[in-house]
Amino acid sequence: MVRRSKWASALSPADLEHVLGSMQERQFARGGCIARAGQLVEHWMALIDGFAKMSVASEDGRVSTLTGVSAGVWFGEGSLFKHEARRYDVFALRPTRVALMPRRTFEWLRGTSVPFNHYLQDLLNARLSLFIGALEHERLLDTDARVANCLASLFNPELYPDAPRFLEVGQTEIGLLANVSRQRVNVALQRFQALGLIRIEKRGLRVLDPGGLRDYKAESGNALAGEAERAQRPASGAA
Known part of the structure; x- marks a missing residue:
C-alpha cells in the first residue's frame, strides 16, 4: 500500500526502503479503537485494508461521525503538524490493518521531499473541502x-x-x-x-x-x- 501511494513514487529506492523500514503494521478487530481522542499523536496512519470511521463524542455519551476511512487513505497529519493531542476517535468498522509511520520519519520526509509536501498540501485541501461539504449537506x-x-x-x-x-x-x-x-x-x-x-x-x-x-x-x-x-x-x- 505504501509503495502505491502517490508521494512514495517520487522517492529514490533507498529513501523508500528507509521509510518502509521505520514503519509498523497493526491489526484491529471490528469495533477496535485504532486511535483515541486526547492521545498525543506520534504516528501518521493509513489503512492497508478494512474500513473505519472518525468520530467525536460528548461528555454525555453522544457520538457524531465525521467521515469514513477506507483502504489507501492517510490521516493524522494535522495533529502531527501542531504537536497536539488527537481531537477525534478512529474505530474499525470491520477487521482492519493499519500502517503507522513514526513522527521522525514523517518530519524527515517533510524536510527532504518536495513531492511529499505537495501531497500533504493536496491532502489537507481535499479534507477541508470534504468537511465543509459535509457540514453543508448536514444542514441544507x-x-x-x-x-x-x-x-x-x-x-x-x-x-x-x-x-x-x-x-x-x-x-x-x-x-x-x-x-x-x-x-x-x-x-x-x-x-x-x-x-x-x-x-x-x-x-x-x-x-x-x-x-x-x-x-x-x-x-x-x-x-x-x-x-x-x-x-x-x-x-x-x-x-
Whole structure:
C-alpha cells in the first residue's frame, strides 16, 4: 500500500526502503479503537485494508461521525503538524490493518521531499473541502442526499485515487457515516439503484455512477427550494 501511494513514487529506492523500514503494521478487530481522542499523536496512519470511521463524542455519551476511512487513505497529519493531542476517535468498522509511520520519519520526509509536501498540501485541501461539504449537506439537504454524499465522499479522487467500484460495506455502516438510521439508508439505496447510480449486491454495493451520487445533492437541493417557494405562495383564491 505504501509503495502505491502517490508521494512514495517520487522517492529514490533507498529513501523508500528507509521509510518502509521505520514503519509498523497493526491489526484491529471490528469495533477496535485504532486511535483515541486526547492521545498525543506520534504516528501518521493509513489503512492497508478494512474500513473505519472518525468520530467525536460528548461528555454525555453522544457520538457524531465525521467521515469514513477506507483502504489507501492517510490521516493524522494535522495533529502531527501542531504537536497536539488527537481531537477525534478512529474505530474499525470491520477487521482492519493499519500502517503507522513514526513522527521522525514523517518530519524527515517533510524536510527532504518536495513531492511529499505537495501531497500533504493536496491532502489537507481535499479534507477541508470534504468537511465543509459535509457540514453543508448536514444542514441544507434531505436524508437521501446525505446518504448519496456519504457514498460519493468515498470516491473523492484526491483522497481515494484507487478506490474500487465495489464497496464491501453494510447499511449499518453507511448509517453510521451518514448519521441516519439503517432503515432510512435502505430506502435511499433502493432509490439510488432505481436511478442506476448503484447496484446492491450480496456483500455490499457497486457504485455505477460516482458523479451521479455527487450531483444528487443538487437535485435534492432544487427540490427542497421548490417546496419552500411553493409554501410561501398565497393559497389559491385567498383574499
